[in-house]
Amino acid sequence: MLRSALFAGWHKLSTRIVGLLLSFMAVALMVIGSTLFLSWQLEGSAAVINVAGSLRMESYRLAMLAGRLADRQARAAAEEGLRGQLRRIDDTLELVRQGDPQRPLFLPPTAAIRDGFAQLQDEWRGALAPRVRALMAAPAVTPAQGYEVQQYTEQFVRRVDNLVQRIERDSESRTFWLRASQLLLLGLAMAGTVSIIYLLFDMIVAPVTRLQGGLERMREQDFGVRLPVDSNDEFGMLALGFNQMADKLQDSYGSLEARVREKTSELERQNRELALLYDSAAFLQQPQAAEAMCRGFLRRICDYFGADGGSVRVLDPDRDNIHMLVHQGISAELVESERCLKVGDCLCGEAVVNKLAVVHDLRRMDSGHNLQCRREGFATVSIFHIFGRSAYLGFFNLHFRQNTVFSAAQTALLETLGQLLGAAIENQRLQGRERELAISEERNLVAQGLHDSIAQGLNFLNLQVQMLEQSLRRQRLDEVEGIVPALRAGVEESYQDVRELLHNFRTRLQEGTLAASLATVIDKFSRQSGIEVAFEADSDGAPFPREHQLQLLFIVQEALSNVRKHAAARHVWIRLADQQDFTLSIRDDGQGFDPASLASLDEAHVGINIMRERAQRIDARLQLTSAPGAGTEVVLHLPRAQRRAA
Template sequence: MATPHLFAAWQKLSTKIVGVLLSFLAVALMVIGSTLFLSWQLEGSAAAINVTGSLRMNSYRLSFVVGELADPDGRAAARDEARYQVAAIEQTLQQLRQGDPQRPLFLPPSSTIRDAFATVNQRWHDTLQPAAQALLARDDVRAADAHNFHTQAERFVVQVNGLVQLIEQDSEQRTFWLRASQLLLLALAMVGTVSIIYLMFNLIVNPVTSLQEGMERMREQDFEVRLPVDTQDEFGQLAQGFNLMADNLQGLYGNLEQLVKTKTAALEDQNRELALLYDSAAFLQQPQPAESLCDGFMKRISAYFHADGGSVRVLDPIRGNLHMLVHHGISDQLVKTEHCLKVGDCLCGEAVAKKIAVVHDLRRIDDNHTLQCHRDGFVTVSVFHIYAQRQHLGFFNLHFRKPVSFNQRETALLETLGQLLGTAIENQRLAAREREMAISEERNLVAQGLHDSIAQGLNFLNLQVQMLDQSVQARQFEDVAEIVPLLRTGVEESYQDVRELLHNFRTRLEQGNLVASLETTIDKFQRQSGIEAVLEADSDGAPFPREQQLQLLFIVQEALSNVRKHAMASRVEVRLQDQYDFVLTISDNGAGFDTESLPGKGESHVGIHIMRERAQRIHAQLAVSSVVGGGTTVTLRLPRQQRRAA
């Protein structure tokens, strides 16, 4: 089971290179090791030759010293020297017998040399050493005995010479093998270098060159080039990948024109979709009635999808009715039949009940032509829903006289268009509700203004008329004379209040400029009341939206009206500071009043409630400060974070 894995591992380029290098390394280490071993042996043999050669010198020296034992005068010194030489020879033989690997010193491992050394050692111990010790033990040594020992020493030296020659012959042979090993190492280095260069060329250089040539041909758009796959290593896999890339590029360039046409068509479709979305969004943002909105919407999507007819229906969630708002391309009979559907009726009502977009093929679901749209010649009817903030508002149909299907992109486009139409319809409804709320709020303010001015004046006149009637019936003409001027004054005040209210209700901003409108209002106030009025404006802030400017103007008018009616002032100052926060103050030098008694007089007192409601509309803060005999100041502050952009 492991054989395929081993084979696959050997196919790798890295495995091949490492294997070859390790093989050469193993052979080189073997040859170098043998060379070192031979050198070590030669060094030990050379030391053995030197030590063995010293036996001859020691033997000759011992023979000479033994000859001097015959001379009585030098016998003592000769005996000591002879003992020293005997010990030296014994020590030398012991070294040769045991060897010394560290020096190194040893006899070559040859049986001939070992036998020759054994003979020399035996002759020394059996013959020469006993003879020398015997002569050293005697007190007198004759010349014949010394000559006899000399003869034996000569024979011992001859054997030692034979041993030295054998060691030298062995050293010569080992020297020959050492030279041969060195030559083999040199040859191995040359062969290894050539082999590695050859292998590198075959394993790396040639595949890289082939790949480079293929890339050059590929750069020249020769997509028919293919690389030979001779191995299963990394370069073989690279060649396979190159060939696969060449196949893909050849296929791509072969189909490039078709791909360009396909991509161009896809981009054109996307551009048409974007153009439809932009056009529809811009159209739906325009202020117009719902019928015009839906009619323009249907014309655009019908032209885009080449629909033969279409309609838009809105949902009445309370009664569950679907009313046809606009239509085109469908018969009057179909309009009459389906101008109002119930949720769940017919195919369209079922789609509304399920809240899913569907495309019906009428040929498959209405074989007997029971549906009016099928009888009118339509083959395909699609239903797409109109949503706004997840609120279902209705749906729109597209009718086709030919079989039509929508892909995923077209379905998403129609659903997006349905959401755009739903948002536009819902925005119209919200705008209508906002206008209705604004009118209602303004009517409340008008009612409060009438109550604060006209209603109170008429109530005063009613009381005076009753008193006048009683005085006339009682013939109290003195009281009548007092009541009539009061009635005339009350009527005049009510008339002035009506004129002021009419003037305020007709107030318009002059080109959206708050300061200019304030100047006009203050100038009219000064001419009508005769009270000096001054405007100080420091306006560096961004312009207000018109609705906020109008409320600010109404607040100033109401404050000036209170000054005219109640303050008995001779001067009014209006200050406008529009820096970080907007601050508007209206100050007079009139009679003033006690602000602590203000809550007990009701919200309608001197129009303060109206000013506060208008301030709340624009999220501003209104404060009234007054001192009896020291005038009144109305301050309105609008923080920057509550200020809307114009």
């Protein structure tokens, strides 16, 4: 059994190719490994030869320093040099003994070389090194003793030469085997290349050529072509598969048109879904009332799915009521009975609890469910929910008089449409809240403006009238003559305030740039007040949202109003710097004031609070600088990080 399994496995093309390649690779790796090992050993031997050769120079230097010991004046320096030389020779011998595989550096592993190195170590440790140390320890050294050290040094150098010669002879032998291995590797490469080319042609190229010929005939719609199956390897299996493919192509060629029609129908369905999604999304983005939006949405999905009726209902979360907002194709009785449902009531109210899409087959329900929609002849009622980005908003129904089943794709489409409607409803609600907030804030600013101007003027007139009544009661005509001009001036001031407020409230951006709108406001102020205004702008003030530009106009108008009422100025300078950051400054040469005094007064009396609130609306910073007799400057700064383009 095992033999038959191995024999069957050997017939596989991949097994044969892998086996041949692995065999060739094993032989090549063995030869390459031996070559690398020999090269590594030769490199280590060469390094040992270099290191051992350096022992000659170190030994001669040792003998030279030992000869200087006889000179008393140079003895100290010679002893210091000898200690270093002894240490270096010891380190070199230890390095040769231990070796360094990383360099690499090591003695060849032969007995003759090991014996030669042992003799070299014995010569050093037993003869030369002890005599040098003895000379260093002696109080006085004679030239004869130095000559003796030189004799031992010559003997030590001969030992070094003997060791180097043995290593060189060993390297010559290894070099021969290295070249032989390289020649063998070259022969293996040539033989392996020829063998692989032959085997690849026999096992791969010839079967591929036959397969290519069959494919060419198949391309010409010759579905009767068949390939011979003459092997049990992968190409034999491929030829068998090719024949089976040809059989199936002959069978399926006739049914190709039916599959094309099926795919075309699927693409048309997907295109209709995309068209519905696009049309619904475009319709829901239009500005319109909630009922009109839901009615148009319901009409589109009823037309698409062929529903006989439907409705859109919204949830009142505070009272748990479900209100029918729009309906289509259902009777007035059904509308009246389900205009307002409680969560949990009826089929629709139960669906709100789970918030899952439900399709009810009314024909399969027992008679205990006395449903108005069933009595009116509807067979299927579907419930799909409306979700906003942050909350559950309600659901919409589709009523069918025929039994209807929704596919998974249709269910996903209706759920997506519910999310689109939910996003549109939530956007409408958010826009309504934003409009209410904007109206509330603007009313607050109007109230502050009235309090700043008319209310204080009327309070002044009220005080003057009371004083006038008291003077008339006492018959003090001289006081009356002083009060009447004050009343006339107060009425004139209130009249001017009313005109200015009306002008400010009616301000609208003209067609043009911010700089042009500012120039119009400044020109009118200059003509009405007689105060000279110098306006400088380094750009046209764009781009800005129109709401931001309108707030900037209001701030300039409020600042100029304060100049007219309180500053007693003759000149005003307005500068607009619109680069990456936006800066608007209004400066006058009036009487000025102490900014610290504002802390004890209501800021509305000078309009500062109004200007600051308007600056906060556009994320700008308002800075006030003033001093008694030095005029006032108001600077509005909008950094680049907070700036929004139009």
